[in-house]
Amino acid sequence: MTPKPIRLVVDLEAIRKLCHWVEVACHADSGSEAPRTTVCSRASMGSRRLAHPALPLLFLVSCLGHLTEAQPPGAVTSFKISGRIQSRYAVTHVTSQMKNPSSAAAELKFKMQLPKTAFISSFIMFVDTPTPHNPPPPRQERRPLFEIKHQRGPEGHVIFYLTYEDCCRRGKEGYLYSVYIRPGHVIPAVEVDVEVIDQEALTNVAVLKVPGNNIDDVRREDPGPGRVRLRYAYEIPPGRDTLNGIFSFKYDVARRPDGGELQQKGKYFVHYFSPDGLPKMAAHTVFVLDISSSMLGEKIVQLKKAMEAILRDMKPEDSFELLTFSTAVDTIGFYQGTEDQIEMAVEKIRGLRTTGSTNLNAAYIHAINKLNQLDRKNTARQMVFLTDGQATVGITRSQSIRANVRNENVRRHPIYGLSFGVGADLKLLQEVSADNRGFARHIDESTDSEKQLIGFYQEIATPLMADVEVVYPEHEVDLESVVKQGTTHYYSGGEVVIAGVLAEGATHVEALVKGAGIAGPITFRVDRLHVAPATLLEEDNFIARLWAYLAVQVMSGD
Template sequence: MRLVVSCVQVWLLLHLLLLSLGQIVGSVGEITSLKINANIEHRYAVTQVTTAMKNTNGRSAKLQFQTAMPNAALVSSLIMEIAGTNYTGIIRKKSASRRIYEMAQMKGKTTGVVEQVDDAVQKFVASINVAAHETVTFYMTYEELVKRVDGSYLYSTYIHPGYRIPMVNIDVHIMEREEIIDYKILEMPGQEISSHNPGTKVHGGPMSLGELYLHYHHDDPHDGTGRGVQGVFTVSYDITHYPDGGEVQRVGNYFTHYFSPEGLPKIQTHTVFLLDVSYSMHSGRLDALQTAMASILKGLDVEDTFELLAFSSDVVNVGSFSGEHQQVKKGVRKVKRLVSMGYSNLNAAVLQAIRTANSYNNPQAIKQIVVFTDGQATSGVTDPETIRKNVKEANSHKHPIFSFIFGNNDMKLLERISRDSSGFARYTHHGSTLASQIKAFYKEISKPLLKGVDITYSGTSVDLTTVVRPGISNYYSGQEFVLAGLLIPGALEVHPIVNGMGKDGPYQFPVTRVDARHPFHTSLTNNFTARLWAYLIVKDLLAIADASENVNHTQELHAQAFRIALRFGFVTQLTSLVVVYPDDEYIVVSPQDQLHRERNRHPNNYYESSISGYRRTGRSNIRGNRPQEQVDLDPHFIVYAQGLELPLCFDYHGHNGAIMNLIRDPVSGIIVNGQVTSSAEWPRLTYFTSLFFRLGKVNITITPDRMEVDCLGEDGTRQVKSITKSLWPFYKKNGRRYKHGPDKKLRTLHSKTRQPMSLAGQKRGLGINHIPQSSNVHHTYIRTNNKITNRPDNYFSYNKINNQNNVYGRDFSNRLKRLDDEDSKFCQQNSTWEEGVGRIYGDVMIVLNKKQNLHVTMGDGLAHFAVVRSKNRSGQQFLGFYIKDQQILSAQTHGIIGQFTTKSVRLISPTTLAVNRNNNTENTVKVEVNRRTRKNKHRLSLVSGVLYKRRSLLEETHVECIHIPGKGRGLLDGQPKDYLLNCLHC
């Protein structure tokens, strides 16, 4: 026996991490049988999963075992049976288990993982050493509260070992005080093949007044016709509900209180729908939201009212509506016109939704905010803690905020915002269509019956410090409030007082359904009220600690949660379950390794204020308080480099017609080139007069008065998936913003959110600035009136080197065939700025601001470029180029500006006074530059600079910088001539 046991060396870690299953090496063990036994007593479910896994190999092997459980469940027991001997787990503090785990990793022990699949499921995965032809049996127990959703209690258990199992048994025993009036088996393992999969049987009943038995059995026939099963077993049921103060269950010193009245009249609602229409919503999300919103709005009562707010970079009030048929039709039409575009300014959006709710004056109605978003703030205020603080301060009236979050990312911000306001958040999950999930989410809050529900207990019988309450105060039809607590020593009765405001006025509900008994066993294991209280309070304490902003308070809450989890045997983020083997072998069961999680996630300050942040894998450092990089005038470049607080500035003079490469990224395919033209009056002065962008499949050529967009391929076909010609409700047809809002306050809000940032608040970026300077600085201007000379002949031509968009290389007959294709016409536009803007080509959006600023954005926060047109005193027109934000440029990016995505510069000497050639004193500094050679190697060079100020045309302010003379020699990689091109579109 000892020899067999020693052959089975097992080390398990249950861990809530997004870790690929491919990282666990091993063969898949054969699960010969799986049994699930669930006992649901007054909504509290205790589920035991028994899994037998056999090593069919002729030698000892590492096998992979996996199963799944609901995300809200807490593991309370793990027993392993090996060679007839049982090994039972004990609860330990997480830090002690972590030390054991780290030692095991160093020794190469085997490990297991629990990963979160989506908002509904957590998965147990293990890699185990098992002796030849031996069987390991797992007995895992987990516990959870079965919640009432949309009028039904839903219980699910999962059969997800990664393959089909030949034999499965599921037994569900439900015991309730009130009559079970309905039950349905919504989903069964293998139901998708049930008609072709013999061996499956399902039995329900008999159903007595408050008791129900359900049995599912599958056993593959011995003739080999069976296919095994895997999947989900889901049952829904409901009980009789009364319009009273609910039901109380007391066992010993613990009690639970269930409040779920029905039959009350619905209260009028005023709902502010906040719809995210940023570009990240384009992959079917916005389509699903539009479909769901049409159904949601058509289902509103006539007395209900609603407002629609759409947000991307800005926030727009689409309109206010009643529940009348014509008003709803109007609202649906406007929702269907929305398009995904721009960034996501979540902070401004939620604040505006709160102001909109505050402005509604009907005191009888329930005012609520419903947010549909992917949860990522990419514009405006992006720091989660700042956003949360702003929302808490603004929502003084505690309007409940309900959030539906697209995707299964870790969106703690919206969870916390919703919890702060007595609302809740839901994520998308697998198993049903996105539109149906959205509709189901809203249905939960569509029919409020009570507001301001207040449930109190007498301090003479109940220890009020132990009472766990629901996180919301409005009661909606189909829900249930579950409360739990402890009686003070010697108390035998619980007398709740339940008050709430209904449609017809205040209610006080009597509580007459009270069951009390002494526990059959003194052990807490069999006292469902005690375990339900412990389950609820541990969950509540951890949630409050997660939302707390005070470190000491968080530690105190964690200490309380740990003591209760340890006493009741729950595996939490603070505790682990350890199975001890002979020879000091262990199994460690832990749902969340906090240390490992913190090491693998991005901290809040991950995106540091440095150029190295400009990468595909992270948010741009432009999110910080830095001005964007720019180039305009002579041309004057202002760029930021890693290692310096101040930007670097330098001039790059070019002869008439010179073409320069500004950005070239071989990974993203982004190219930006610029061409300069001399002034007729001052030939040595040059300006940028044309800019060329290659952004994926979209090419854009811009001059001060014209703009050409080309998204056609060599064969003349459209290369982008779609072209959006209307940017309503954010922009007019000419790409300028609407003055939105039904009142002056709203219009004022939008003007504030769009005004240029001060220097201290500018985002760091790259750019080109053409600005007249003092006489001792050379300038390069481009002019487009008749005073400009020698405009290049190929002004709007594509050079043959551009294989994707070669105008001259395309067949002329193909152009004629495209004349009837409306989208193809828009895919090759040569127009004025005003005529050509206000469209989205694939993921590239072009809009106009203040008639002089052209904004080109990619996706939701991938890149934001700005082009400014201006003129000098003589009327000469020129362009300025700015990178306001980006997170797409790779480390391989080059060009006059692009190279600064990775270039590092170090300050060598402090500021000193020196006398220049004009006998003027100036502040000089020396910097060390890490430059890249033509052979892609790096070398250091020392460069002297002067503290200077340059003016930004876009922000209309002066930027302090370190000026490097001589066309940036010693600062730029290579020589200045290396950045000259033969054509604008190369």
């Protein structure tokens, strides 16, 4: 009997809840009338988490005939990557074709590591397709996130179509785009084709890494000042077991000393703010350091080394305060960024000893009060909070701590969180930082923790504007739709990204950007406005997709 095709659809809301790993399995038995298809997800289904940054992703497909004890590996016949970065919003397509050269069943694995802030917008598998080189189905047939079709044939073929999306974040070197090429199989070759399109002129385009390290083999085309296309093909040397490579490049866009660039497509808009030429402001940072007993050993050693390097990089106009906490909170001292003051602070750091439990709530509240007490104008105030554990004393319920911090921090000083080790309450740190216009990161102990801590602080070491506020007229913008990527301060090398939806009946957006600079209050008017008509299908509107992406990131606390 000819088996019936199987069609599996997972809706958008369900996939937005997936995190960490997703495993898809399709089993085919010759004795059954139809293949069995299973989808299993190892996921955190937090009630607020409509999405989670996609971590390394594993799709496991077991298919093609009888299941036997000896399962020969499948062969990859084609591996292609194409990307399109339109106004800093990247959509990446991965196509992998595999076959089972044996008559016995084989386990075919499609493995793809994604950027930690990316999410999957589409995954389609074709199993035993009569013509395995067919392109993906038309757009109107590709709306489901997962679609599996199975027809039994004399040879087994699988085609994987994966699409993921991400917003390129600006750093010190500009925007970085990376594709991880680690398929876990022997592949004959890899092809990469990426196009960058922007309204502004592209600058500082440079390829950083390619599989095989043959950077000179990358073909570059420059059709215009705001466009570049990079293509690269690499054949795997014979006898090589697998490929473990990265295709990455960086670029930037021309910047001006103004209120930024606003793009509008239909009723959706995105506003990029990263003015050029602003002088550095003085910064005051309250460092809140966990010295509870769980920090004993390598953690406290690495913390001391990193803090010493961070403090020695302070500028004379900067100031900082050191707090430690375990069962109670203690103030080590208030210091200026001068050489002699830094030496005094370093000696205090070197003398830290671990002790006691973890009182997160008291530490947060004490640090906020210290920021509020600072009597200094034109200074960017901020908190850096580092812990390796969960609250074990005082107020211990995460949501109570979060609410207390939100209520206490009425001035919305940015709070940056750093988690150390597997026991830290990273979710709480992320939520607190998101509530208070900052961000949280996890320090990976398996790599150079000291380097990670220093790199983190360098992102917030050079504020150019404090208390950045973007004002949109109520009759032009649905204010409840506005979402923001970025912090309350604007830092050198950074960017504030805001997206939203126009108000009913509005046709355009006018905006003002306000904040404080080195000399006092500063206001920018947004004069660069690029308007385009709405697309026929909303899913083809990249600004609408970018707005949805940012909204998901905000709701998930990332």
